[in-house]
Amino acid sequence: EVQLMQSGAEVKKPGESLRISCKGSGYSFTSYWISWVRQMPGKGLEWMGTIDPSDSYTNYSPSFQGHVTISADKSISTAYLQWSSLKASDTAMYYCARHDSSGWFDPWGQGTLVAVSS
Amino acid sequence: DIQMTQSPSSLSASVGDGVTITCRASQNINNYLNWYQQKPGKAPKLLIFAASSLQSGVPSRFSGGGSGTDFTLTISSLQPEDFANYYCQESYTTPWTFGQGTKVEIK
Numbered sequence: 001e002v003q004l005m006q007s008g009a010e011v012k013k014p015g016e017s018l019r020i021s022c023k024g025s026g027y028s029f030t031s032y033w034i035s036w037v038r039q040m041p042g043k044g045l046e047w048m049g050t051i052d053p054s055d056s057y058t059n060y061s062p063s064f065q066g067h068v069t070i071s072a073d074k075s076i077s078t079a080y081l082q083w084s085s086l087k088a089s090d091t092a093m094y095y096c097a098r099h100d101s102s103g104w105f106d107p108w109g110q111g112t113l114v115a116v117s118s
Numbered sequence: 119d120i121q122m123t124q125s126p127s128s129l130s131a132s133v134g135d136g137v138t139i140t141c142r143a144s145q146n147i148n149n150y151l152n153w154y155q156q157k158p159g160k161a162p163k164l165l166i167f168a169a170s171s172l173q174s175g176v177p178s179r180f181s182g183g184g185s186g187t188d189f190t191l192t193i194s195s196l197q198p199e200d201f202a203n204y205y206c207q208e209s210y211t212t213p214w215t216f217g218q219g220t221k222v223e224i225k
Contacts, residue, residue, distance in 0.1 A: 035214075037162075044205065044216055044217070044218050044219045045154075045156075045162065045205055045207070045216040045219075046216070047207075047212075047213055047214040047215065047216070050212075059212055061212070061213035061214075062119075062213060063213070095161055095162070097162075099209075102150075102167070102168070102209060103150065103152070103207075103209025103210075103214055104152040104164060104167040104168070104207070104209055105152070105154070105162070105164060105207070106164040106167075106173065107164075108161040108162055108163070109161065110161055111161050
């Protein structure tokens with residue numbers, strides 16, 4: 001079974017750094033891209049960016065470029081989303097999702113809730 | 119960026135009803151349109167890809183149509199488990215964008 005397993009919920013303070021993870025299993029991790037999608041409380045879905053784990057090539061949405069970093073370690077089939085300095089406005093659920101060049105997302109990880117508050 | 123506009127934002131329907139949700143793109147996206155279902159507290163689930171292809175395991179009461187700028191998601195006979203939020207997403211060009219969502223509620 002193809003699965004993406006995300007790391008657990010995080011509670012952080014503004015200015016702190018954070019890295020969350022997404023581990024793929026049941027398929028060849030380097031054969032598909034991994035995207036990250038944000039969902040703020042009570043809101044819709046926003047595509048943040050994607051990474052090709054085979055060569056770590058990334059493509060960011062302009063809305064998120066410079067605010068987050070997407071990376072991957074193909075040796076352990078894991079993709080990451082990280083922040084160097086969190087803001088309260090980063091409070092959201094973050095999902096990872098697998099896709100190929102066709103751009104539809106399947107499957108999705110279960111989500112990681114990030115709460116940022118002083 | 120391509121803007122995706124869904125309508126309606128919400129609808130109320132009864133079990134057994136047929137419903138249609140519309141998604142309009144701000145430019146021609148050919149058939150690069152996907153539909154997702156999201157239930158409260160859960161991750162989205164792919165229903166339809168490439169405008170009209172049913173994802174494996176998704177019930178046949180779900181269907182998608184359209185091309186160019188106008189697309190539809192139709193549920194032929196609503197079941198209790200179909201009450202959820204539905205999102206369209208264009209995969210024509212990055213940054214990929216989603217519609218704002220349609221909440222399907224029980225009447």
